[in-house]
Amino acid sequence: METTFATTDHASILTVRDRDRNAVAAVTASLSASTSPLASQATGVVTALKAFGENVAFSAAKYQPAARNDANRKAAADIMAKPFQAFTAAGIAEGRAAAAANATALGVDPGNAPLRAQTRDRFDAMDTAGQAAFAQRASVEELAALMEGGRSYFASTPDAVWQIIEDQYSIKRHIARTGLQADYQIQPSASDPVGFGANEKAAMEAAQKSLAALRARSNTVDAVRSTAQSIIDVVAVATDLSRDEAWKLLTTGKTAA
Numbered sequence: 001m002e003t004t005f006a007t008t009d010h011a012s013i014l015t016v017r018d019r020d021r022n023a024v025a026a027v028t029a030s031l032s033a034s035t036s037p038l039a040s041q042a043t044g045v046v047t048a049l050k051a052f053g054e055n056v057a058f059s060a061a062k063y064q065p066a067a068r069n070d071a072n073r074k075a076a077a078d079i080m081a082k083p084f085q086a087f088t089a090a091g092i093a094e095g096r097a098a099a100a101a102n103a104t105a106l107g108v109d110p111g112n113a114p115l116r117a118q119t120r121d122r123f124d125a126m127d128t129a130g131q132a133a134f135a136q137r138a139s140v141e142e143l144a145a146l147m148e149g150g151r152s153y154f155a156s157t158p159d160a161v162w163q164i165i166e167d168q169y170s171i172k173r174h175i176a177r178t179g180l181q182a183d184y185q186i187q188p189s190a191s192d193p194v195g196f197g198a199n200e201k202a203a204m205e206a207a208q209k210s211l212a213a214l215r216a217r218s219n220t221v222d223a224v225r226s227t228a229q230s231i232i233d234v235v236a237v238a239t240d241l242s243r244d245e246a247w248k249l250l251t252t253g254k255t256a257a
Helices: 039-062 065-105 113-124 128-137 140-149 159-178 200-239 243-252
Strands: 002-007 011-018 021-028
Touching: 002 039, 011 039, 011 200, 021 039, 021 200, 039 065, 039 200, 065 159, 065 200, 065 243, 113 140, 128 140, 128 159, 140 159, 200 243
Parallel strands: none
Antiparallel strands: 002 011, 011 021
16 A cells, blocks of 8 residues: 655645555645635644555555554544544535525515516527627616526526526626615716716626625535545545445544444
8 A cells, every 4th residue: 555645736635545446635725725714624634634644654564454454444533534524514514604695696586577577588589699698788687587587497598698697696686785886986087077976897896706705615615525525535545445434434433343
C-alpha cells in the first residue's frame, strides 16, 4: 500500500494505492479559505487527512495485510471520523440555508391571474430567440407569470433560456422586494446637473452580486459533497472496506465488528 499527501495552490490531496484499488481525496483550497463558511471544518479535514495518510504509511511498512487493515480502520475511526462528521454536518447546514435562500429568491407572490395566463400564452407561442429576448426585457410581474407556470409548463423552452428567466426574476424580484432602487439614486453631475431618480443600472448590478453570492453557496455545497465522497473512497481503499462500510465507519466512529 502506498500513500502520498500533497498541498497545492488548488487543493490538499491524499492518494492511497493498494494493488488494484486506488483513490484520491481532495479538499479544494476554496473550502478552507478564510472566506469560506466551512473554513474551520475544511481545515480540520485537511489536518486529519494528512495524519491519516501518515498512519496508513506506517501501518503498510510495519504490518501484514490483515493487521494493517485493522490498524487503518482504527486510525480512520480515531482520526478521520469526527472531522468528517463536522465537515458534512456543516455542508448540510449550508445546503439547507442555500436552499431556503434560493426558495426565497424564486418565490412567486400572488398576482393578476388573467394577465399572467396571457403572458404565459404569449411566451409559449414565441420561438427560442423570441423567448430569450423577452426574458431579458420582461418586468418582474411578467417573469412571475412564467415562474408561476413553472419549468414543466414550458417543457419545450431550452434550459439556457429558462436559466435567463430564473436569473432575471431573482434579480428583479430582489430589487422590488428590498426596495434596492432607493439605495441607488442618480446624482447630479456635470453631464446632468439636475439628475435624479432611480439608478436602475446600479441597482441591477447590486442585485446581480446577491445572485452570484447565492450561486457561490450552492457551489460550496457541491464541493463539500464531492470532497466527502472522495474521503469515503480513500478510507475504503486504505481499510479494505466497501464504500458503504467506510461510510458507516466515518459516520459512527466505530470499526467494523
